[in-house]
Amino acid sequence: MTVVSRYTIALHSLTFIALMTKERDEFVISDRIAISVNTSPVFIRRILRMLAKANLVIVQQGGKGAGWKLAKDPEEITLLDVYEAIVEKPLFELHHSPPNPNCQIGKSIQPALNHIYSNTESTMKQQLRRTTVSDLLDETISK
Template identity: 65%
Template sequence: MAIVSRYTIALHILTWLAFSAEKDEFFPSDRIANSVGTSPVFLRRILGQLGKAGLVLVQHGGTGAGWKLARRPEEISLLDVYEAVVPAPLFELHHSEPNPRCIIGNGIQPALQRVYGDSEEALKRQLAQESIADLLASSLEHGKR
C-alpha cells in the first residue's frame, strides 16, 4: 500500500478516535476498522506507528483492550501524523545513478533535490496548520450532507 494511503488511513483512525474521545475509553481495532473499511490486522500496524509517535495509547488484554488518543485532538497536527507514518521523504531520486557524462544525467538530481525539498517543506508547513480537531469538524460537516 502506498505511503500516502497509509497516511490517509492514519488520519481516518485519529479522526474516528477524536470523535469517540469524550467516552474516554479504549476502542478495539475491529471497531475502528469498521469505519475505515479495512482489516483490523492492517489497522494495528498503523496504530503501532501512531503509538510509537505518542499519538495513541494502547491497552492490551481482554475487556477494555484497544486504542485511544494520547493527546487532545487540538494538540495533534496533521504534520505529527505525517511524520509518524511517512518514514522517508515523499519524493525519491533515481534508484540507479544517472549517466554523469550526460548533461541532463549529471544535473537532474541536484535540480530535483531542490524542487522536491521545497515541495515537501511547503507540504509540511500546510500540514502543521491543521489539527485532528480541524479534520474532525470538517468531516462532521461534510458527513451531514
C-alpha cells in the first residue's frame, strides 16, 4: 500500500475515533474502525501503532474496554502531525542511482529538482498544519 493511502487511512481512522468518542470517553475497537475503512482490523492496528508512537492515540489492551482513543483533543491534532507519524520518507525522491555526471541534464537535474521538491513539500506541510482532525470531522459529517 502506498504511503499516501496509509496516510488517508490514518486520517479516516482518527476521524472515526473522534466521532465515536465525541460524546463519551471510551476506547474504540479496531474492528469497528476497520468496518468504516473497509479493510482488515490487523491493518488498522498497524496504522494505529504508528500513530501511538507519535503520541496521537493511546491503546488499552485486552478485556472489556479494550481499544483505541485519541491521546489529545481532535482540535489539537493537525493533519501535519498525522503526516509526520505515517510518512517515513520525503514525498518526492530523487533517482535511486546517480544520473550521468557527464550529461548536461544528468549533472544538474538533482539540484534543480531538490529546490522544486523542497518548496512543494513545504507548501503542502503549511496547509496540513492549518487543518485539524476536528476540522476534518466537521467537514465529513456536514456532507
